[in-house]
Amino acid sequence: MNEQSLIDLIKKTCPSNASVLLGIDDDAAVLKPTVRETLVCTDMLMDGVHFLVKEALPSAIGHKALAVNLSDIAAMGGRALSAYVSLAIPKDLTGEIFIQSFYQGLTDLARSFDVAIAGGDTNIWKGPLVVNVTVLGESHARGPVLRSGAKPGDKVFVTGPLGGSLSGHHLTFTPRLRESRELLDHYTIHSMMDVSDGLAKDLREITRQSGVKIILDKSSIPIQPHIATHKDSLQKAMTDGEDFELCFTLSSEEAERLKRDSKFSYCTEIGLVTEGEDLYFSGEKTAISWQGYQHGVKR
């Protein structure tokens, strides 16, 4: 397929929604004026770094390219509204099957969260597959949840088990948009981010931006069952990365309420926020030195 026939195929399959006044077909998409703050995130995924074209299903690559961005919107407590998909496609992948499968994975996920695919840029070249997705969202009525809002006295939670993502989860995960929305509907969340570079690195980012110390309870970190018997299972859970669960902090009163709420039984308390800096395990005198997986640094 040449570029124009790729576009025609893409246009037929892309969902829209009420936020989009004009999508694909002009120099820019046109979106409705907004009442709340707009959230914008962007992620570039490259063959050999974030996925392997030779091993992954094309639909899984399409899914992941959108999902990592939806996870960022979830981490802000927002709702995703529209996505913009740029592609550099190697010549040998321009067959209809690859592109259709890629977009199937991407649009299936988009539809399930009512996200419009409202624009993009499609190119063919000699290099490896590169996908860039930008997602626009709107913040929750309570405003965006930042990394910088953790307060001494807060409790730290995570929305699901961690580690071993490379065996498949990193391609197939469901971004925690619904969980994030429901949390904000019912609780005052002080700080939040998604676990993309590994819990150790990501929580350290919250301590740095909030000017606090976090003390984790080793035994309460939820670990993915398939790595639970691994000799370094805790380290893997804290450093493998691409878990795309949410970690967040809230006051101890809110935390007690949350733990009694059966609707949020997937949330696990893993530690507390105190005055100070850096990330520790309870009872240890030196900070956790584990780093995360650096597959691309978000700005």
Place this chain on the structure above:
Amino acid sequence: MNEQSLIDLIKKTCPSNASVLLGIDDDAAVLKPTVRETLVCTDMLMDGVHFLVKEALPSAIGHKALAVNLSDIAAMGGRALSAYVSLAIPKDLTGEIFIQSFYQGLTDLARSFDVAIAGGDTNIWKGPLVVNVTVLGESHARGPVLRSGAKPGDKVFVTGPLGGSLSGHHLTFTPRLRESRELLDHYTIHSMMDVSDGLAKDLREITRQSGVKIILDKSSIPIQPHIATHKDSLQKAMTDGEDFELCFTLSSEEAERLKRDSKFSYCTEIGLVTEGEDLYFSGEKTAISWQGYQHGVKR
């Protein structure tokens, strides 16, 4: 430099503005609510396709990556507000000099149009340089100008000379944001787009989306001086592409007013819109068959 030190360097140099509540440093940027429609465009540029790393100045690559997007916002009649820059940087270009020069070109242009660099994603890999920029803007008080608004009776204009862009203009051009704004401030523009794939292909897009025919006056197409003596200068002006001038249509009354207005002396009338379809030269019975340069198809 590793990825984190690249980010630190980038953060120091990036401009902000009043549209941005929170830029680089969280899972997503946070923008102020908007009164007018939001415009969104995105462009991916790849080494060997849109620029040559071996020949172009890094600052010129940075300039172009933002400029092509600003040109899209200009084509909608809008104002650019914020940009999001994703990079896949080959290992051998991660020296400070390349990155600093790249960002110098990009941020110089951003500052000259008061555009914030509010986010992005920086990666290092083994492949060639890939840059994706997404720009958000706001439409003019009169609303966005579309490709689909040309009307029979309209006159067709272009904002500057065309052709021969590959000799340098495609890397160094100034996006027509100021011209676009000033045109909309004073005239009712029916349709507009930027000349990226070549005037022939781009005007054909206006005819297709507006359901009209455009008849061009061969002798009035403005041609870049450095290709004027080329034997195929007209064809080059109409098909080389990457001119990033604006072509637009407006009523014949507005056109007469525009031609008398010395402030807009850079605008040249090149043809008229009639009922029908496709693109013709005046006096010829068959449609113009020239295609454009297909270096990536915008959706």
